[in-house]
Amino acid sequence: MRERAPILEVRQLKTHIKTANGIVKAVDGVDFTIYEGETVGIVGESGCGKSMTSLSVMGLLPKPMAYIESGHIHFAGRDLTQLSEKEMRKLRGNDISMIFQEPMTSLNPVFTIGQQLSEPLKQHTRLNKKEIRNAVISMLQSVGIPRAEQIIDEYPHQLSGGMRQRVMISLAMLCQPKLLIADEPTTALDVTIQAQILELMKAIKATTNMAMMLITHDLGVVAEMCDRVMVMYAGQVVESADVRTIFNRPTHPYTQGLLASMPTANERKGELSSIPGSVPRPDEIPPGCAFAPRCSIATDRCRQERPVLQAYENQWTRCWHPISKPSEVTHAT
Amino acid sequence: MLPEPLLEIKQLKKYYEIKKGWFQPMQQVRAVDDVTFTVYKGETFGLVGESGCGKSTTGRAILRLQEHTSGEIRFAGRDISGLPYTEMRQLRRKMQMVFQDPYASLNPKKTILQILTEPLRVHGLYAPEERVQKAIEMLEIVGLSEYHLHSYPHEFSGGQRQRIGIARAVILQPELIIADEPVSALDVSIQSQVINLLLQLQRDFHLTYIFISHDLGVVRHMTDRVGVMYLGKLVEQAKTEELFRSPKHPYTRALLSAVPIRHPDEKKERVVLKGDVPSPLNPPEGCHFHPRCPDCMQICKTEKPPVVEVGDHVVACHLYATENR
Amino acid sequence: MNQTTVTESNVNPQLLKKRKAGSGKAGFYLRQLKKSPSGMAGFVIILIVLFLGIFGSWVAPYDPNLAELSKKLLPPMSEGHLLGTDQLGRDILSRLIHGTSVSLIIGSCAVVVAGAVGTTLGVIAGYFRGWVDTIIMRLVDVVLSFPFILLVLVINAVIGTGLKNIILSLAIAGWVIYARVVRSEVLALREKEFIVSCVATGVPRWEIILKHIVPNLFTPIIVLSSLQIATYIIAEASISFLGFGVQPPQPAWGNMLSEGKDYIFSAWWLITFPGIAIVVTALGVNLFGDWLRDVLDPELKGN
Numbered sequence: 001m002r003e004r005a006p007i008l009e010v011r012q013l014k015t016h017i018k019t020a021n022g023i024v025k026a027v028d029g030v031d032f033t034i035y036e037g038e039t040v041g042i043v044g045e046s047g048c049g050k051s052m053t054s055l056s057v058m059g060l061l062p063k064p065m066a067y068i069e070s071g072h073i074h075f076a077g078r079d080l081t082q083l084s085e086k087e088m089r090k091l092r093g094n095d096i097s098m099i100f101q102e103p104m105t106s107l108n109p110v111f112t113i114g115q116q117l118s119e120p121l122k123q124h125t126r127l128n129k130k131e132i133r134n135a136v137i138s139m140l141q142s143v144g145i146p147r148a149e150q151i152i153d154e155y156p157h158q159l160s161g162g163m164r165q166r167v168m169i170s171l172a173m174l175c176q177p178k179l180l181i182a183d184e185p186t187t188a189l190d191v192t193i194q195a196q197i198l199e200l201m202k203a204i205k206a207t208t209n210m211a212m213m214l215i216t217h218d219l220g221v222v223a224e225m226c227d228r229v230m231v232m233y234a235g236q237v238v239e240s241a242d243v244r245t246i247f248n249r250p251t252h253p254y255t256q257g258l259l260a261s262m263p264t265a266n267e268r269k270g271e272l273s274s275i276p277g278s279v280p281r282p283d284e285i286p287p288g289c290a291f292a293p294r295c296s297i298a299t300d301r302c303r304q305e306r307p308v309l310q311a312y313e314n315q316w317t318r319c320w321h322p323i324s325k326p327s328e329v330t331h332a333t
Numbered sequence: 334m335l336p337e338p339l340l341e342i343k344q345l346k347k348y349y350e351i352k353k354g355w356f357q358p359m360q361q362v363r364a365v366d367d368v369t370f371t372v373y374k375g376e377t378f379g380l381v382g383e384s385g386c387g388k389s390t391t392g393r394a395i396l397r398l399q400e401h402t403s404g405e406i407r408f409a410g411r412d413i414s415g416l417p418y419t420e421m422r423q424l425r426r427k428m429q430m431v432f433q434d435p436y437a438s439l440n441p442k443k444t445i446l447q448i449l450t451e452p453l454r455v456h457g458l459y460a461p462e463e464r465v466q467k468a469i470e471m472l473e474i475v476g477l478s479e480y481h482l483h484s485y486p487h488e489f490s491g492g493q494r495q496r497i498g499i500a501r502a503v504i505l506q507p508e509l510i511i512a513d514e515p516v517s518a519l520d521v522s523i524q525s526q527v528i529n530l531l532l533q534l535q536r537d538f539h540l541t542y543i544f545i546s547h548d549l550g551v552v553r554h555m556t557d558r559v560g561v562m563y564l565g566k567l568v569e570q571a572k573t574e575e576l577f578r579s580p581k582h583p584y585t586r587a588l589l590s591a592v593p594i595r596h597p598d599e600k601k602e603r604v605v606l607k608g609d610v611p612s613p614l615n616p617p618e619g620c621h622f623h624p625r626c627p628d629c630m631q632i633c634k635t636e637k638p639p640v641v642e643v644g645d646h647v648v649a650c651h652l653y654a655t656e657n658r
Numbered sequence: 659m660n661q662t663t664v665t666e667s668n669v670n671p672q673l674l675k676k677r678k679a680g681s682g683k684a685g686f687y688l689r690q691l692k693k694s695p696s697g698m699a700g701f702v703i704i705l706i707v708l709f710l711g712i713f714g715s716w717v718a719p720y721d722p723n724l725a726e727l728s729k730k731l732l733p734p735m736s737e738g739h740l741l742g743t744d745q746l747g748r749d750i751l752s753r754l755i756h757g758t759s760v761s762l763i764i765g766s767c768a769v770v771v772a773g774a775v776g777t778t779l780g781v782i783a784g785y786f787r788g789w790v791d792t793i794i795m796r797l798v799d800v801v802l803s804f805p806f807i808l809l810v811l812v813i814n815a816v817i818g819t820g821l822k823n824i825i826l827s828l829a830i831a832g833w834v835i836y837a838r839v840v841r842s843e844v845l846a847l848r849e850k851e852f853i854v855s856c857v858a859t860g861v862p863r864w865e866i867i868l869k870h871i872v873p874n875l876f877t878p879i880i881v882l883s884s885l886q887i888a889t890y891i892i893a894e895a896s897i898s899f900l901g902f903g904v905q906p907p908q909p910a911w912g913n914m915l916s917e918g919k920d921y922i923f924s925a926w927w928l929i930t931f932p933g934i935a936i937v938v939t940a941l942g943v944n945l946f947g948d949w950l951r952d953v954l955d956p957e958l959k960g961n
Binding site for chain 2: 146192195243247257266271274276
Binding site: 373393396422423429432433437439440442451452456505604 | 851852853854855856
């Protein structure tokens with residue numbers, strides 16, 4: 001996997017948000033690389049900075065409240081942080097695409113599906129009207145939308161949530177991007193529809209060389225889709241490894257806690273193993289390890305000194321006391 | 334010892350009339366359509382299904398928070414489906430609810446003390462000073478402290494608010510608690526805390542739960558028996574382990590197989606359903622599930638499926654009707 | 659629940675009192691006010707108007723009805739009359755200051771009466787719905803189908819002039835706005851989970867309305883009222899201008915305008931200053947109302 005060319009390299013990314021109560025470090029020094037053709041999952045709970053990371057890459061931060069404080073985002077050899085808005089617009093939808101959690105809010109209600117889907121083709125290609133329409137229809141068909149010839153002239157509200165997400169995916173796939181960022185793509189969907197969308201995304205993955213950055217809180221979706229996983233907590237990456245390593249031998253106590261608290265990992269009716277406390281608010285993040293107040297093995301060092309991301313074989317962990325002998329997380333079947 | 338039924342629901346129906354336009358006839362949404370089940374004392378009965386299947390409406394109709402169209406709701410042997418507001422009000426001491434959204438279900442203008450003592454006050458329980466004691470006790474039971482008594486809901490995190498919501502429901506020492514998606518609005522690491530709290534309270538106070546959720550992992554962990562709903566109908570009922578081990582109804586099978594795998598190495602044979610859940614406005618003829626059903630037969634398109642017992646399961650499906658076997 | 663009786667000493671009595679009672683609310687509002695220049699401007703204008711309305715008789719340099727025909731139509735800045743005098747030689751500044759209290763009394767009383775009636779009917783319509791709702795809302799539609807000023811004028815013409823009757827006619831024409839706003843708020847509130855959860859707890863209906871719904875209406879009502887006061891002050895001025903409402907010689911901004919309009923080309927100051935008073939007051943109240951709406955957003959209070 002490592003011989004492949006890197007598509008996206010994020011280096012020491014810091015994204016800050018100005019609020020009434022001061023500056024919030026939403027993303028606090030994040031490093032990662034995504035290689036072509038692989039799917040990287042970014043896992044974390046609300047407020048961990050996973051969405052802000054993706055918006056930083058897309059250049060879609062809600063300005064001027066949120067801004068990139070420092071760091072670099074290299075995409076196909078260019079530093080996205082240095083690009084002008086116009087250059088970014090050229091890149092978005094063409095080389096990088098994004099799909100969002102709530103497909104209804106990301107589709108414009110006053111345009112038909114066809115009008116919205118042909119927009120990027122008009123922008124980025126030189127096809128004529130007829131060719132565009134045909135391209136859109138075949139795209140809709142490829143994401144499993146029945147009656148594509150009719151749906152192309154319908155409005156977003158006429159479609160169900162699953163259909164809208166399919167439209168969003170086809171919109172994202174139109175220009176054959178090198179990188180697709182999917183921000184909680186199935187969270188708003190029912191479980192049977194989620195299964196459809198996941199199967200669709202897997203099929204797309206199998207046929208293209210597109211890299212995917214999948215942001216989710218659902219470890220099941222991660223297990224299903226990802227090649228590599230990054231776990232984020234309080235604006236930082238706390239653990240990063242390939243998906244099997246994460247599931248088999250998590251070394252960071254937070255990762256381990258998350259995996260262990262899945263109901264299916266516990267005996268039925270028994271007490272779930274759980275992480276005490278709650279995710280810290282940005283103003284509550286302690287000076288040492290951000291996870292220390294909730295960690296069962298935290299020491300004085302953890303409370304005073306912020307740990308650095310260190311490598312253990314093929315696994316990166318931000319912990320002073322990584323769990324060296326990983327307890328196997330058992331999955332009751 | 335035979336389990337003692339606490340709640341018996343018989344042919345519960347909740348129809349909405351929707352006016353489409355001036356000259357069009359009223360349309361009927363069958364949100365809950367002929368649902369029958371029994372909940373026994375001390376157990377947790379799960380109601381699962383996808384959005385719009387009527388599980389929440391069923392929960393609210395049982396507590397008479399929404400008026401139902403017809404059917405019988407028997408609580409501790411007494412039919413409560415026609416009780417007027419004031420009589421129902423007194424009965425609410427015995428049946429409480431925990432809501433999904435911890436942000437919306439607490440009055441933002443009331444302190445925690447007010448929120449927790451109100452149930453005691455309106456039911457005339459204890460003297461005023463004792464109510465404060467009770468509120469403090471309850472706060473400690475759900476993992477908060479006396480210190481929080483004068484705070485307002487917005488000062489708490491989602492998980493803490495849900496604890497307060499649970500405390501308010503349990504403070505009356507009810508027999509039945511209907512929990513409508515109590516953990517789905519919470520973060521993953523908080524979910525397990527709240528589930529543990531619910532399990533602990535059930536043991537300590539001998540509670541009976543109706544647990545409404547779309548999260549099959551949580552349902553599998555929490556419940557003793559499960560009812561699966563699809564488009565207003567209860568399509569299958571069984572003991573939880575039994576249901577997850579060998580689902581009978583094709584919809585249950587598809588639903589269970591749609592759950593994401595738990596480990597990257599897990600191999601799963603997936604029944605991917607075609608299409609979306611149809612609108613409850615004009616559900617399909619015959620069996621509501623037939624257009625998506627992988628085992629659809631001719632009879633399914635025209636006739637409503639019978640409710641039959643298959644082993645320990647109660648299934649509404651033509652596949653198991655005696656004449657088709 | 660296990661009956662562990664907690665003794666009285668276990669409860670910290672201080673906890674039972676309101677936390678952070680002292681510096682809390684007033685300090686919070688002042689800090690918010692400092693952040694908003696327009697809100698501050700509105701607040702200052704309101705303070706000045708209030709002061710003049712309450713202490714007007716002490717502040718005003720002359721008796722507002724003291725006519726000195728020898729000094730009639732003096733321009734502003736002339737001897738002892740800062741804003742000049744009118745056609746009867748009365749001091750305009752003094753009349754303006756005295757008019758302030760009339761505007762204030764009418765504006766605030768009309769808001770209270772209209773607000774009370776409109777809120778009550780709006781709550782009833784929104785909470786109980788059904789035929790009560792239909793009747794109340796059709797009545798609202800009927801009242802709303804007349805232009806506000808016209809309706810006030812007609813009612814005033816029927817029931818007669820005078821302070822009390824102006825307030826009454828403003829309230830009769832104005833309650834419908836409250837009824838509408840409150841009803842839609844209540845319709846939204848009663849579906850909110852915290853109201854449903856009160857029903858589930860077993861709270862009596864009247865208590866749900868009074869203790870849970872009405873307190874949540876305060877914010878929209880306060881904001882609406884701050885805007886309505888401005889409307890009512892202008893309406894009072896308009897009908898006084900047209901000869902109804904406050905009758906001369908009692909000074910009111912409206913009838914000052916009315917009396918001054920004949921001199922519009924020869925003595926501009928007769929109508930200019932009452933006009934400015936009306937505009938500034940309405941602007942001040944509106945600015946303050948806008949600020950209030952932003953600040954009363956409960957999410958903001960937490961921080």
